[in-house]
Amino acid sequence: xxxxxxxxxxxxxxxxxxxxxxxxxxxxxxxxxxxxxxxxxxxxxxxxxxxxxxxxxxxxxxxxxxxxxxxxxxxxxxxxxxxxxxxxxxxxxxxxxxxxxxxxxxxxxxxxxxxxxxxxxxxxxxxxxxxxxxxxxxxxxxxxxxxxxxxxxxxxxxxxxxxxxxxxxxxxxxxxxxxxxxxxxxxxxxxxxxxxxxxxxxxxxxxxxxxxxxxxxxxxxxxxxxxxxxxxxxxxxxxxxxxxxxxxxxxxxxxxxxxxxxxxxxxxxxxxxxxxxxxxxxxxxxxxxxxxxxxxxxxxxxxxxxxxxxxxxxxxxxxxxxxxxxxxxxxxxxxxxxxxxxxxxxxxxxxxxxxxxxxxxxxxxxxxxxxxxxxxxxxxxxxxxxxxxxxxxxxxxxxxxxxxxxxxxxxxxxxxxxxxxxxxxxxxxxxxxxxxxxxxxxxxxxxxxxxxxxxxxxxxxxxxxxxxxxxxxxxxxxxxxxxxxxxxxxxxxxxxxxxxxxxxxxxxxxxxxxxxxxxxxxxxxxxxxxxxxxxxxxxxxxxxxxxxxxxxxxxxxxxxxxxxxxxxxxxxxxxxxxxxxxxxxxxxxxxxxxxxxxxxxxxxxxxxxxxxxxxxxxxxxxxxxxxxxxxxxxxxxxxxxxxxxxxxxxxxxxxxxxxxxxxxxxxxxxxxxxxxxxxxxxxxxxxxxxxxxxxxxxxxxxxxxxxxxx
Amino acid sequence: xxxxxxxxxxxxxxxxxxxxxxxxxxxxxxxxxxxxxxxxxxxxxxxxxxxxxxxxxxxxxxxxxxxxxxxxxxxxxxxxxxxxxxxxxxxxxxxxxxxxxxxxxxxxxxxxxxxxxxxxxxxxxxxxxxxxxxxxxxxxxxxxxxxxxxxxxxxxxxxxxxxxxxxxxxxxxxxxxxxxxxx
Numbered sequence: 001x002x003x004x005x006x007x008x009x010x011x012x013x014x015x016x017x018x019x020x021x022x023x024x025x026x027x028x029x030x031x032x033x034x035x036x037x038x039x040x041x042x043x044x045x046x047x048x049x050x051x052x053x054x055x056x057x058x059x060x061x062x063x064x065x066x067x068x069x070x071x072x073x074x075x076x077x078x079x080x081x082x083x084x085x086x087x088x089x090x091x092x093x094x095x096x097x098x099x100x101x102x103x104x105x106x107x108x109x110x111x112x113x114x115x116x117x118x119x120x121x122x123x124x125x126x127x128x129x130x131x132x133x134x135x136x137x138x139x140x141x142x143x144x145x146x147x148x149x150x151x152x153x154x155x156x157x158x159x160x161x162x163x164x165x166x167x168x169x170x171x172x173x174x175x176x177x178x179x180x181x182x183x184x185x186x187x188x189x190x191x192x193x194x195x196x197x198x199x200x201x202x203x204x205x206x207x208x209x210x211x212x213x214x215x216x217x218x219x220x221x222x223x224x225x226x227x228x229x230x231x232x233x234x235x236x237x238x239x240x241x242x243x244x245x246x247x248x249x250x251x252x253x254x255x256x257x258x259x260x261x262x263x264x265x266x267x268x269x270x271x272x273x274x275x276x277x278x279x280x281x282x283x284x285x286x287x288x289x290x291x292x293x294x295x296x297x298x299x300x301x302x303x304x305x306x307x308x309x310x311x312x313x314x315x316x317x318x319x320x321x322x323x324x325x326x327x328x329x330x331x332x333x334x335x336x337x338x339x340x341x342x343x344x345x346x347x348x349x350x351x352x353x354x355x356x357x358x359x360x361x362x363x364x365x366x367x368x369x370x371x372x373x374x375x376x377x378x379x380x381x382x383x384x385x386x387x388x389x390x391x392x393x394x395x396x397x398x399x400x401x402x403x404x405x406x407x408x409x410x411x412x413x414x415x416x417x418x419x420x421x422x423x424x425x426x427x428x429x430x431x432x433x434x435x436x437x438x439x440x441x442x443x444x445x446x447x448x449x450x451x452x453x454x455x456x457x458x459x460x461x462x463x464x465x466x467x468x469x470x471x472x473x474x475x476x477x478x479x480x481x482x483x484x485x486x487x488x489x490x491x492x493x494x495x496x497x498x499x500x501x502x503x504x505x506x507x508x509x510x511x512x513x514x515x516x517x518x519x520x521x522x523x524x525x526x527x528x529x530x531x532x533x534x535x536x537x538x539x540x541x542x543x544x545x546x547x548x549x550x551x552x553x554x555x556x557x558x559x560x561x562x563x564x565x566x567x568x569x570x571x572x573x574x575x576x577x578x579x580x581x582x583x584x585x586x587x588x589x590x591x592x593x594x595x596x597x598x599x600x601x602x603x604x605x606x607x608x609x610x611x612x613x614x615x616x617x618x619x620x621x622x623x624x625x626x627x628x629x630x631x632x633x634x635x636x637x638x639x640x641x642x643x644x645x646x647x648x649x650x651x652x653x654x655x656x657x658x659x660x661x662x663x664x665x666x667x668x669x670x671x672x673x674x675x676x677x678x679x680x681x682x683x684x685x686x687x688x689x690x691x692x693x694x695x696x697x698x699x700x701x702x703x704x705x706x707x708x709x710x
Numbered sequence: 711x712x713x714x715x716x717x718x719x720x721x722x723x724x725x726x727x728x729x730x731x732x733x734x735x736x737x738x739x740x741x742x743x744x745x746x747x748x749x750x751x752x753x754x755x756x757x758x759x760x761x762x763x764x765x766x767x768x769x770x771x772x773x774x775x776x777x778x779x780x781x782x783x784x785x786x787x788x789x790x791x792x793x794x795x796x797x798x799x800x801x802x803x804x805x806x807x808x809x810x811x812x813x814x815x816x817x818x819x820x821x822x823x824x825x826x827x828x829x830x831x832x833x834x835x836x837x838x839x840x841x842x843x844x845x846x847x848x849x850x851x852x853x854x855x856x857x858x859x860x861x862x863x864x865x866x867x868x869x870x871x872x873x874x875x876x877x878x879x880x881x882x883x884x885x886x887x888x889x890x891x892x893x
Contacts, residue, residue: 239731280752287745426860565771607853
């Protein structure tokens with residue numbers, strides 16, 4: 001390939017394995033935390049007492065911690081470990097800067113610790129999978145850009161002319177996550193740990209699910225496909241089945257994925273064309289997704305007998321198979337009629353976990369079992385234990401997914417059942433009681449998965465402890481890349497692009513921006529959604545605080561706030577939603593799961609006293625309820641002094657508060673609180689009840705309806 | 711696996727990344743067809759719903775509601791009868807405990823809602839029909855739910871019978887009277 005007249009310079013260097021080890025250890029530790037949290041919150045749904053009546057242990061606050069820990073701490077660290085390990089080898093170079101790698105590592109751990117502290121304290125932006133508050137969001141952006149810079153600089157100093165398919169996937173991950181994170185985190189701060197999303201209502205929902213869906217795409221799919229393309233052929237020692245398939249499925253995946261976000265918002269008040277775009281791109285996504293699966297599985301051709309013996313290969317096969325199942329289920333769930341049944345139910349939870357536990361989890365286990373012995377220069381302590389891990393975890397996944405599927409279909413059908421214009425199960429809680437046994441099965445499945453994980457920790461710890469100490473890093477020799485030959489003109493088409501990283505990256509950016517811009521920009525700029533309606537006025541200052549409490553307690557993890565245009569929902573909850581009713585909602589709170597009933601029409605349904613008793617102890621009003629008790633709401637005090645500032649920030653974003661309303665925000669809130677306390681007429685009310693969080697929350701809940709007397 | 715999976719057909723490319731090589735196998739046929747089929751389906755689906763005659767969500771919703779009105783009309787409500795039998799009382803009690811006790815207490819002595827065991831009535835005069843009406847229509851402004859869409863008419867009748875049966879039971883922790891005394 002090189003010009004005959006040039007004798008290439010031979011470089012001698014070593015790989016930075018220290019950074020790989022650091023990320024591997026972080027993966028192992030945070031994985032345990034994420035899984036344990038999962039088992040805890042699964043148990044809380046089965047048995048409400050496990051919320052313990054302690055604010056920072058309740059479901060609404062721990063569930064975001066679980067999802068963030070699983071995605072960003074467990075998967076995140078694993079991705080970085082794999083990227084640092086494989087990229088150095090694929091690019092034949094040490095990372096550009098060890099210092100930047102270290103900043104990336106410690107910065108990322110700092111973010112995780114900050115999340116672990118702030119989320120249980122209720123500091124949240126209220127947007128799923130993007131709950132972290134603005135200072136942490138900024139930290140994430142900075143750390144991510146450090147990583148990006150280091151990575152692209154490493155590509156620049158590479159000694160391998162062409163970028164291998166794994167690198168393509170890493171590049172797509174790095175650029176797209178930057179875009180998604182920055183746009184979705186746009187918010188205006190009120191204080192150090194409180195901000196309001198810049199977008200409102202339907203727009204906020206669209207941006208959020210463009211982000212949420214593509215976090216799945218570009219954090220849980222593309223980097224893992226990259227890992228698969230490196231570790232699978234390394235482990236099986238066979239060539240990749242089809243280079244052409246790699247090219248086609250990479251580009252189609254990157255281009256198509258970005259459009260599919262609105263399938264999370266079917267039957268919502270999002271413009272219908274956008275919903276339809278979400279449906280069709282979800283269906284078209286099937287083949288690109290399966291492209292990765294079949295390229296992986298076919299790479300294993302002829303080696304199936306080894307799968308029986310080698311646990312790493314077992315994890316790969318199961319991961320790819322579950323990936324194939326999840327990516328088949330995804331398009332299925334995007335079909336409108338299926339979606340109307342499954343959305344808001346546990347089916348979606350099961351769907352997510354076949355991907356998370358099966359695809360992401362098993363890929364990570366394969367990566368750990370392969371890489372830990374490699375970088376510590378030793379052998380795995382026990383293949384047998386790894387096989388045990390595999391089977392225990394597999395049974396765990398099967399129990400998890402089947403129970404959630406059964407639960408979702410059962411509850412979905414009960415909600416839908418209408419006979420002679422009347423709901424067959426008008427009591428929501430009846431549909432909850434029915435699925436409690438399945439919640440126990442799910443929690444047990446999760447527990448098995450966790451137990452398997454502990455076996456792995458033991459196995460890997462033994463491996464690391466028994467590794468030889470103070471071994472020298474290998475010295476690698478490779479010819480330096482002659483930059484003059486880069487555009488030698490001998491190649492064309494894709495092979496050429498693979499040699500020019502800047503062009504390649506630009507094409508990726510174009511591919512992901514195309515869908516983003518066409519889908520999101522019209523909705524963001526369309527002012528037609530912004531027309532106020534008389535049925536919904538801006539929140540009073542007390543109601544606004546109540547809303548902040550609703551967000552702080554994570555009520556949106558169990559309650560939705562949108563009535564879909566379906567007969568059964570209108571019968572159960574009331575008038576179907578209209579886009580205009582959400583225009584003051586920064587952030588939107590539509591929710592994605594109905595563990596409890598929709599609350600967008602709950603205002604006026606019950607007297608204040610009912611809510612008061614229900615919040616302190618839901619079982620006093622609904623004996624079979626599984627909702628956590630919120631006794632601390634009668635103790636926490638509303639920060640009245642902060643109210644004018646909150647209203648001001650809201651006005652900045654277009655909520656029409658008058659000067660007087662802002663000036664008198666505190667007095668108005670106190671007045672409204674007093675009148676609520678008066679109407680409740682408690683025999684022996686707690687002291688200073690009118691200043692307590694619970695009153696603000698009641699005010700907010702009573703505001704949730706469309707005024708009819710207009 | 712299909713025939714094109716035979717390893718001897720494979721052409722090894724001169725790619726080598728850290729020892730990883732790549733084959734130049736063609737795209738699996740069935741996979742390409744899958745891609746085409748989903749793509750073509752999507753084009754038609756999009757055209758049908760966005761440019762064509764596909765019903766909008768609103769139209770689908772209206773259609774389902776209309777269909778329901780028709781079935782409701784055909785089922786003419788039969789006249790309500792109040793049978794003060796033990797069966798009705800047992801059934802009424804069961805319903806009361808599960809649906810009404812949260813606000814009226816299992817004893818009927820009242821909590822968020824008023825005491826139902828005394829001779830004082832806020833709405834109506836405590837006749838079977840009066841109680842039936844208040845349960846059916848509720849007093850939404852005061853927090854009493856309209857139950858007519860949630861509970862069947864004959865079940866509401868059983869509730870009425872049950873409430874009449876606990877009149878004067880004077881539970882220990884009942885709320886003080888509310889409303890007008892009916893002798």
